[in-house]
Amino acid sequence: MIDILIRAHNESIWLPQLFRSLKKQKGNLIRNILLLDNNSNDFPERYIDQFKELKIIYKKYEKKYLPGEMLNYGISFLMNLSEGTDLSSDYLCTLSAHCFFYDNNSLLKLYDHIKRIPSCRSGFGRQVPMNISDSQAIRDLVLLYPKENRLISKSPAFNNAFSLISYDALKENLFDKRTTNLEDVIWANNEIKKGFKIAYCGDSEVVHYHGPH
Numbered sequence: 001m002i003d004i005l006i007r008a009h010n011e012s013i014w015l016p017q018l019f020r021s022l023k024k025q026k027g028n029l030i031r032n033i034l035l036l037d038n039n040s041n042d043f044p045e046r047y048i049d050q051f052k053e054l055k056i057i058y059k060k061y062e063k064k065y066l067p068g069e070m071l072n073y074g075i076s077f078l079m080n081l082s083e084g085t086d087l088s089s090d091y092l093c094t095l096s097a098h099c100f101f102y103d104n105n106s107l108l109k110l111y112d113h114i115k116r117i118p119s120c121r122s123g124f125g126r127q128v129p130m131n132i133s134d135s136q137a138i139r140d141l142v143l144l145y146p147k148e149n150r151l152i153s154k155s156p157a158f159n160n161a162f163s164l165i166s167y168d169a170l171k172e173n174l175f176d177k178r179t180t181n182l183e184d185v186i187w188a189n190n191e192i193k194k195g196f197k198i199a200y201c202g203d204s205e206v207v208h209y210h211g212p213h
Helices: 012-023 044-051 067-081 106-115 135-144 167-172 183-193
Strands: 002-008 030-037 056-060 091-096 099-101 120-128 150-152 162-166 197-208
Touching: 002 012, 002 067, 012 030, 012 044, 012 099, 030 044, 030 067, 044 056, 056 067, 067 091, 067 167, 067 183, 091 106, 091 167, 106 120, 106 162, 106 197, 120 167, 120 183, 162 167, 162 197, 183 197
Parallel strands: 002 030, 002 091, 030 056, 120 197
Antiparallel strands: 091 162, 099 197, 120 162, 150 197
Protein backbone atom coordinates (compact mmCIF):
# COMPACT_ATOMS: atom_id res chain seq x y z
CA MET A 1 0.00 0.00 0.00
CA ILE A 2 0.98 3.63 -0.50
CA ASP A 3 0.32 6.62 1.74
CA ILE A 4 0.30 10.06 0.10
CA LEU A 5 1.89 13.11 1.78
CA ILE A 6 0.93 16.45 0.22
CA ARG A 7 2.61 19.63 1.46
CA ALA A 8 0.64 22.80 0.83
CA HIS A 9 1.11 26.53 1.28
CA ASN A 10 -1.41 28.80 -0.45
CA GLU A 11 -1.78 26.36 -3.34
CA SER A 12 -5.42 25.36 -2.97
CA ILE A 13 -6.21 26.36 -6.57
CA TRP A 14 -4.39 23.20 -7.66
CA LEU A 15 -5.88 20.76 -5.15
CA PRO A 16 -9.06 19.76 -7.05
CA GLN A 17 -6.95 18.75 -10.05
CA LEU A 18 -4.55 16.83 -7.81
CA PHE A 19 -7.35 15.04 -5.96
CA ARG A 20 -9.08 14.14 -9.23
CA SER A 21 -5.82 12.65 -10.51
CA LEU A 22 -5.38 10.66 -7.29
CA LYS A 23 -8.93 9.35 -7.57
CA LYS A 24 -8.18 8.00 -11.06
CA GLN A 25 -4.93 6.18 -10.22
CA LYS A 26 -5.00 2.50 -11.14
CA GLY A 27 -3.82 -0.39 -8.98
CA ASN A 28 -5.84 0.19 -5.80
CA LEU A 29 -2.61 1.13 -4.03
CA ILE A 30 -3.55 4.28 -2.09
CA ARG A 31 -4.32 4.00 1.62
CA ASN A 32 -4.24 7.36 3.46
CA ILE A 33 -3.77 10.85 2.02
CA LEU A 34 -2.38 13.50 4.36
CA LEU A 35 -2.87 17.12 3.32
CA LEU A 36 -0.33 18.93 5.47
CA ASP A 37 -0.98 22.66 5.45
CA ASN A 38 1.75 25.12 6.40
CA ASN A 39 0.00 28.36 7.41
CA SER A 40 -2.07 28.79 4.25
CA ASN A 41 -4.65 31.56 4.07
CA ASP A 42 -6.59 30.12 1.12
CA PHE A 43 -8.43 27.40 3.10
CA PRO A 44 -7.22 24.22 1.36
CA GLU A 45 -9.41 22.07 3.64
CA ARG A 46 -12.55 23.30 1.87
CA TYR A 47 -12.05 20.81 -0.97
CA ILE A 48 -11.87 17.65 1.13
CA ASP A 49 -15.63 17.06 1.29
CA GLN A 50 -15.76 17.03 -2.51
CA PHE A 51 -13.58 13.88 -2.53
CA LYS A 52 -15.04 11.76 0.26
CA GLU A 53 -14.09 8.55 -1.54
CA LEU A 54 -10.45 9.43 -0.90
CA LYS A 55 -9.17 9.03 2.67
CA ILE A 56 -7.94 12.62 2.98
CA ILE A 57 -6.74 13.75 6.39
CA TYR A 58 -6.22 17.48 6.86
CA LYS A 59 -3.64 18.64 9.37
CA LYS A 60 -2.11 22.02 10.07
CA TYR A 61 1.62 22.46 10.42
CA GLU A 62 2.04 25.79 12.15
CA LYS A 63 5.78 25.92 12.71
CA LYS A 64 8.21 27.96 10.64
CA TYR A 65 8.66 26.16 7.33
CA LEU A 66 11.70 23.96 7.01
CA PRO A 67 11.12 21.39 4.26
CA GLY A 68 12.77 18.38 5.89
CA GLU A 69 11.22 19.00 9.29
CA MET A 70 7.76 19.34 7.76
CA LEU A 71 8.22 16.13 5.77
CA ASN A 72 9.39 14.26 8.87
CA TYR A 73 6.35 15.50 10.78
CA GLY A 74 4.03 14.15 8.09
CA ILE A 75 5.92 10.86 7.85
CA SER A 76 5.70 10.32 11.62
CA PHE A 77 1.99 11.13 11.60
CA LEU A 78 1.26 8.59 8.86
CA MET A 79 3.40 5.91 10.48
CA ASN A 80 1.63 6.42 13.81
CA LEU A 81 -1.69 6.25 12.00
CA SER A 82 -0.78 2.75 10.82
CA GLU A 83 0.66 1.64 14.15
CA GLY A 84 0.33 -2.11 14.48
CA THR A 85 0.37 -2.58 10.70
CA ASP A 86 3.32 -4.25 9.00
CA LEU A 87 4.72 -1.47 6.81
CA SER A 88 7.69 -3.45 5.46
CA SER A 89 6.21 -3.66 1.97
CA ASP A 90 4.54 -0.23 2.01
CA TYR A 91 5.60 3.11 0.57
CA LEU A 92 5.16 6.83 1.06
CA CYS A 93 4.51 9.08 -1.94
CA THR A 94 5.46 12.73 -1.48
CA LEU A 95 3.66 15.24 -3.68
CA SER A 96 3.74 19.01 -3.94
CA ALA A 97 0.27 20.53 -3.81
CA HIS A 98 0.77 22.22 -7.19
CA CYS A 99 1.48 18.93 -9.01
CA PHE A 100 -0.99 16.41 -10.40
CA PHE A 101 -0.64 13.04 -12.12
CA TYR A 102 -0.23 13.06 -15.88
CA ASP A 103 -2.07 9.78 -16.50
CA ASN A 104 -4.00 7.16 -14.55
CA ASN A 105 -1.04 4.78 -14.25
CA SER A 106 1.65 7.21 -13.09
CA LEU A 107 1.79 6.01 -9.49
CA LEU A 108 1.62 2.33 -10.45
CA LYS A 109 4.42 2.76 -13.00
CA LEU A 110 6.80 4.23 -10.42
CA TYR A 111 5.85 1.61 -7.82
CA ASP A 112 6.40 -1.30 -10.23
CA HIS A 113 9.64 0.21 -11.52
CA ILE A 114 11.17 0.49 -8.03
CA LYS A 115 10.04 -3.01 -7.04
CA ARG A 116 11.81 -4.55 -10.05
CA ILE A 117 15.24 -3.11 -9.12
CA PRO A 118 17.43 -4.96 -6.58
CA SER A 119 18.73 -2.81 -3.69
CA CYS A 120 16.34 0.02 -4.53
CA ARG A 121 13.96 1.46 -1.95
CA SER A 122 13.03 4.79 -3.52
CA GLY A 123 12.51 6.65 -6.75
CA PHE A 124 11.11 9.73 -8.38
CA GLY A 125 9.23 10.46 -11.55
CA ARG A 126 9.30 12.81 -14.49
CA GLN A 127 7.94 16.35 -14.13
CA VAL A 128 6.20 17.74 -17.19
CA PRO A 129 5.57 21.50 -17.63
CA MET A 130 2.21 23.00 -18.48
CA ASN A 131 1.47 25.03 -21.58
CA ILE A 132 1.10 28.07 -19.33
CA SER A 133 4.44 27.50 -17.58
CA ASP A 134 6.99 30.21 -18.26
CA SER A 135 9.80 29.55 -20.71
CA GLN A 136 12.47 29.05 -18.03
CA ALA A 137 10.33 26.46 -16.21
CA ILE A 138 9.70 24.58 -19.47
CA ARG A 139 13.40 24.58 -20.34
CA ASP A 140 14.51 23.47 -16.86
CA LEU A 141 11.95 20.66 -16.55
CA VAL A 142 12.70 19.31 -20.03
CA LEU A 143 16.44 19.26 -19.28
CA LEU A 144 16.20 17.83 -15.77
CA TYR A 145 13.52 15.20 -16.39
CA PRO A 146 14.13 13.26 -19.61
CA LYS A 147 11.94 10.45 -20.91
CA GLU A 148 14.64 7.82 -20.41
CA ASN A 149 14.86 5.87 -17.15
CA ARG A 150 18.06 5.99 -15.15
CA LEU A 151 19.51 4.40 -12.04
CA ILE A 152 21.36 6.62 -9.57
CA SER A 153 24.08 4.96 -7.52
CA LYS A 154 26.84 7.59 -7.25
CA SER A 155 26.05 11.29 -7.65
CA PRO A 156 22.82 11.82 -5.68
CA ALA A 157 19.67 13.08 -7.40
CA PHE A 158 16.12 13.13 -6.10
CA ASN A 159 13.04 15.34 -6.05
CA ASN A 160 10.26 15.04 -3.51
CA ALA A 161 7.77 17.06 -5.54
CA PHE A 162 6.94 13.53 -6.73
CA SER A 163 8.75 10.68 -5.07
CA LEU A 164 8.09 7.20 -3.69
CA ILE A 165 10.04 5.91 -0.68
CA SER A 166 9.66 2.64 1.20
CA TYR A 167 8.82 2.90 4.88
CA ASP A 168 11.79 0.62 5.57
CA ALA A 169 14.06 3.31 4.11
CA LEU A 170 12.33 6.08 6.07
CA LYS A 171 12.71 4.20 9.33
CA GLU A 172 16.49 4.32 8.77
CA ASN A 173 16.82 7.63 7.00
CA LEU A 174 14.58 10.65 7.57
CA PHE A 175 15.06 14.07 5.98
CA ASP A 176 17.51 16.62 7.34
CA LYS A 177 15.38 18.80 9.59
CA ARG A 178 17.69 21.84 9.63
CA THR A 179 18.36 22.56 5.96
CA THR A 180 16.36 25.18 4.06
CA ASN A 181 16.66 23.45 0.67
CA LEU A 182 18.02 20.36 -1.11
CA GLU A 183 16.67 18.17 1.68
CA ASP A 184 15.73 15.59 -0.96
CA VAL A 185 19.25 15.43 -2.44
CA ILE A 186 20.75 15.14 1.06
CA TRP A 187 18.33 12.26 1.73
CA ALA A 188 19.36 10.57 -1.52
CA ASN A 189 23.05 10.94 -0.68
CA ASN A 190 22.51 9.20 2.67
CA GLU A 191 20.54 6.43 0.97
CA ILE A 192 23.33 5.85 -1.56
CA LYS A 193 25.92 5.75 1.23
CA LYS A 194 23.91 2.89 2.74
CA GLY A 195 24.42 0.94 -0.49
CA PHE A 196 21.01 1.51 -2.05
CA LYS A 197 20.17 2.80 -5.52
CA ILE A 198 17.72 5.57 -6.47
CA ALA A 199 15.41 4.98 -9.44
CA TYR A 200 14.28 7.63 -11.90
CA CYS A 201 11.27 6.54 -13.95
CA GLY A 202 10.67 8.65 -17.03
CA ASP A 203 7.41 6.81 -17.76
CA SER A 204 5.85 7.97 -14.48
CA GLU A 205 4.85 11.61 -14.83
CA VAL A 206 3.32 14.49 -12.94
CA VAL A 207 2.43 17.89 -14.32
CA HIS A 208 4.36 20.64 -12.52
CA TYR A 209 3.46 24.28 -13.07
CA HIS A 210 6.83 25.78 -12.19
CA GLY A 211 10.40 24.57 -12.48
CA PRO A 212 13.01 23.90 -9.80
CA HIS A 213 13.71 27.61 -9.39
